[in-house]
Amino acid sequence: MTTQTHIATGLAKIGLFLRAESWRQADAAALSPTQAQILAHLTQRGPARITALAEALGVTQPTASDAAGALVRKGHVARHADPDDARASLLHPTPSGRRAAAETAVWPDALLGAIDTLDPGERAVFLKALVKMIRELQVRGAIPVQRMCATCRFFQPNVHDDPAAPHHCTFVDAAFGDASLRLDCGEHEPAGKIEADALRRSFLGAPVGQADVPPAATGEAS
Ligand code: SF4
Structure with missing residues (x-):
């Protein structure tokens, strides 16, 4: 394996x-x-x-x-x-x-307890890896559009010097770090396709040239 x-x-x-x-x-x-x-x-x-x-x-x-x-x-x-x-x-x-x-709508105690065993650094790494995988599933048309920072027009990644809070949300005008990346945000508004593809490559590290699916399959605005 x-x-x-x-x-x-x-x-x-x-x-x-x-x-x-x-x-x-x-x-x-x-x-x-x-x-x-x-x-x-x-x-x-x-x-x-x-x-x-x-x-x-x-x-x-x-x-x-x-x-x-x-x-x-x-x-x-x-x-x-x-x-x-x-x-x-x-x-x-x-x-x-x-x-x-x-x-x-209650998360099981067993799951929350298991997540609690991760230290803050492990949680931040795990969350960013989940964001990357979910974004790729969306790009491949396997799941519907997700209301997450990585596809949001308000998301500005890596614009601050503070390694604990390098990203910025222009909706609330606040800096935040990987540990606070949102996967289901009520304020999310989809980025345009060009911006979303750029985010995917610069923030999530998708290979340049990897086929992008059309906006209809991702739910992104064109
Ligand atoms: S509005 Fe929500 S999804 Fe968009 S960048 Fe801000 S926190 Fe992330």
């Missing part, structure tokens, strides 16, 4: 644990994992159309539609007309949906 396959095996083991935990939490709240993900998305990001939900969760539109229909029947979600398009509807979480989302 190579180091690559050792890493893939380790990620698969953590993935198995997380999948089992998400099933357990969703089951306790009488939800399917997709229903729990939809509730989490609606409570964190606000009302959304089915198409946007399917794209954000990386599932097909019929799967998102079935799960949303079940949530409507359970009273966790309500459909309201989209003020931007009278023919479309937006899904809104109800108070019971918000309570169910809170029950299923």
Whole structure:
């Protein structure tokens, strides 16, 4: 086995644990994992159309539609007309949906405890490696666009001399380090394709000349 396959095996083991935990939490709240993900998305990001939900969760539109229909029947979600398009509807979480989302959005203690065993330096290195892998999966069209610093128009990497906080977020106008890189930021706005490709090469070290996928597959603005 190579180091690559050792890493893939380790990620698969953590993935198995997380999948089992998400099933357990969703089951306790009488939800399917997709229903729990939809509730989490609606409570964190606000009302959304089915198409946007399917794209954000990386599932097909019929799967998102079935799960949303079940949530409507359970009273966790309500459909309201989209003020931007009278023919479309937006899904809104109800108070019971918000309570169910809170029950299923808790990170397992076992996982948090395992992360706690890493020292601050190890966490920063691990987080940046995760950002790089997630970005590459996105570029290869394997996962939907992620609302992370590495694809954000507000992100300015390595612009400060302080090695503990070399990056800058122009949205909050503050410096920060690798340990604070965001993977799911509510304020994220996609960088244009040229800027996103430049970020990928300069900040994440993607090989020059590696094929970039078209904006439609990455979700990036052109
Ligand atoms: S807005 Fe969020 S994602 Fe964008 S650079 Fe700032 S912290 Fe990162």
